[in-house]
Amino acid sequence: MTSIQVPVSDPRVEPLIRELGEEYSTRYGKDAHTELSRYPDEEFTEPHGGALILLLEDGEPVAGGAFRRYDPDTAELKRIWTHSAHRRRGLARRVVAELEREARERGYRRIYLTTGPRQPEARGLYLVTGYTPLFDTEAAPETLGLLPFEKHLTEHLTPNLTDNPPGKAADQ
Secondary structure (H helix, E strand, O other), X not given: OEEEEOOOOOXXXXXXXXXXXXXXXXXXXXXXXXXXXXXXXXXXXXXXXOEEEEEEEOOEEEEEEEEEEEEOOEEEEEEEEEOXXXXXXXXXXXXXXXXXXXXXXXXXXXXXXXXXXXXXXXHHHHHHOOOEEOOOOOOOHHHOOOEEXXXXXXXXXOOOOOOOOOOOOXXX
């Protein structure tokens, strides 16, 4: 498994965007491709403060995610994805750890993100990876709209999460 940083224009990013769009459209009943193109591609690159990371297996993208600058101290996670044929292997946890490491190296001290109410896998992923929910976790997700989370980055690196046995991590 290889982790690489690429621009949004890299052809290996296309499966991520396509599958995310299809999944979001199915879950929410409307075309999500517009939402996925809401931010200019440059926001996910240097020098604009962002990054897009792909995990490759045998040269093929199996998971990925990105962050963009939210404010001077905060990176916002976006587009966390695991290919549907590769879920339940801990890959989303690895993507989140890689994004956190890169954000920390760039001087960000906090990560912010939102996920949708119809994405229980994502909610579980962020809870298990140490994110603090900024919403009432006892409320029905559908009544809340977007579910915001945050995590304050520390100086030490996140433990290596690639050694978790399959089925232990919540992939989205």
